[in-house]
Amino acid sequence: MSSPLSSTKTAAALRTSARASAEVLLVLVAAWVALWVLGRMWSVVWPLIVALFLTTLTWPLARFLRTHGWRPALAASAVTVFALLVGAGIVALIAVPVADQSGELAERVVAGIDKLREWAAGPPLNIGDDQITGALDTATAKLQDSVGSVVTTAVTGVSTVVNGLVTAVLAVFLMFFFLKDGPRFLPWLTRQLPGRLAVDIPEVAARSWDTLGAFVRSQAAVGLLDAVFIGLGLWILGVPLVLPLAVLTFVSAFVPIIGALFAGFVAVVIALVSNGLMDALLVLVIIVVVQQLEGNVFQPMIQSRGLGLHAAVVLLAVTLGGSLAGVVGSLLAVPLAALIGVFWKYLREQLAEDTPEPEVVDLSDGTGSSPAPS
Numbered sequence: 494m495s496s497p498l499s500s501t502k503t504a505a506a507l508r509t510s511a512r513a514s515a516e517v518l519l520v521l522v523a524a525w526v527a528l529w530v531l532g533r534m535w536s537v538v539w540p541l542i543v544a545l546f547l548t549t550l551t552w553p554l555a556r557f558l559r560t561h562g563w564r565p566a567l568a569a570s571a572v573t574v575f576a577l578l579v580g581a582g583i584v585a586l587i588a589v590p591v592a593d594q595s596g597e598l599a600e601r602v603v604a605g606i607d608k609l610r611e612w613a614a615g616p617p618l619n620i621g622d623d624q625i626t627g628a629l630d631t632a633t634a635k636l637q638d639s640v641g642s643v644v645t646t647a648v649t650g651v652s653t654v655v656n657g658l659v660t661a662v663l664a665v666f667l668m669f670f671f672l673k674d675g676p677r678f679l680p681w682l683t684r685q686l687p688g689r690l691a692v693d694i695p696e697v698a699a700r701s702w703d704t705l706g707a708f709v710r711s712q713a714a715v716g717l718l719d720a721v722f723i724g725l726g727l728w729i730l731g732v733p734l735v736l737p738l739a740v741l742t743f744v745s746a747f748v749p750i751i752g753a754l755f756a757g758f759v760a761v762v763i764a765l766v767s768n769g770l771m772d773a774l775l776v777l778v779i780i781v782v783v784q785q786l787e788g789n790v791f792q793p794m795i796q797s798r799g800l801g802l803h804a805a806v807v808l809l810a811v812t813l814g815g816s817l818a819g820v821v822g823s824l825l826a827v828p829l830a831a832l833i834g835v836f837w838k839y840l841r842e843q844l845a846e847d848t849p850e851p852e853v854v855d856l857s858d859g860t861g862s863s864p865a866p867s
Contacts, residue, residue, distance in 0.1 A: 511606035540660045542825070548675070550713070551576050555672045567674035573665065586740045675771040693843070700835045708828040716746025719753075719787055723760065726779035730772050732764045746787075753784050806830060 724739030765773035814826025
């Protein structure tokens with residue numbers, strides 16, 4: 494027969510559970526308030542995040558110049574101009590070849606549409622030109638009926654482009670100031686904080702900076718692997734615009750999910766209109782295989798080593814971030830998880846009990862005194 498429960502222990506357990514639940518609720522409320530404030534300030538926070546990412550990529554070059562006698566402002570200016578030139582070069586690598594072959598691609602697109610119409614007119618579909626024309630007329634009528642929503646969508650798209658340009662300009666200026674005055678930030682922060690905070694916050698900030706740099710470098714490595722393997726597959730199949738597609742694949746790796754889908758869609762379309770359906774299917778297979786290797790092998794391995802996170806944590810963080818905040822959430826999920834890990838590790842270090850050093854006893858003379866140093 495089991496012994497009865499102790500009312501004293503049960504009440505104590507309930508009080509402990511209630512206290513822990515209340516504390517957890519307070520933490521969740523504080524986190525919700527912080528996220529709400531962050532959302533209200535997003536127009537400023539997002540350029541700041543982009544600038545931090547750019548700074549982590551360009552800081553090694555700026556540090557090299559500073560250690561070789563360049564003044565901070567001159568080094569920051571040179572690196573900023575260099576970064577802008579690299580960005581312009583990437584755009585040129587994509588835009589110029591596409592513009593050179595745009596006429597040929599357009600002709601092949603038209604030819605592909607004609608072939609598609611011929612195929613649809615034959616068995617088993619047997620869709621005639623009159624049916625296709627009727628479908629186009631219906632689509633046109635629906636488009637005219639929904640012209641208001643189309644205009645709204647266009648205005649929203651223009652607003653998005655303008656916001657993107659503003660974010661890019663702010664990010665570039667912030668990157669310049671981070672490169673110029675970044676090393677002076679932690680000493681300044683130390684002087685502004687009182688007591689123990691003057692030690693804890695700069696230390697956590699320094700570790701977070703190292704972690705963020707590891708994330709950006711690992712993401713660049715993953716994008717490079719994608720670009721190399723997909724570009725190699727396109728080159729073997731003889732698909733045109735291999736270099737622009739490889740560069741587009743590398744750049745899109747910094748935008749999880751949507752970036753990979755967009756780059757893959759562009760590659761498949763170009764393969765379809767230039768090489769035919771079979772090569773397009775082969776390109777699709779190559780992209781799917783590489784993306785699966787990236788998502789399940791390359792990215793977890795590289796990021797888990799660079800960030801100190803388990804591969805499963807990386808996968809779960811990306812999934813959760815994407816479900817909560819879409820593309821931006823997927824982009825920020827892994828570095829945010831890594832920064833939380835940095836804070837938690839530092840907190841454990843500070844809260845850990847000091848392990849007492851074992852007492853050394855000299856048994857040679859039986860007095861219990863410590864042995865003299867040799």
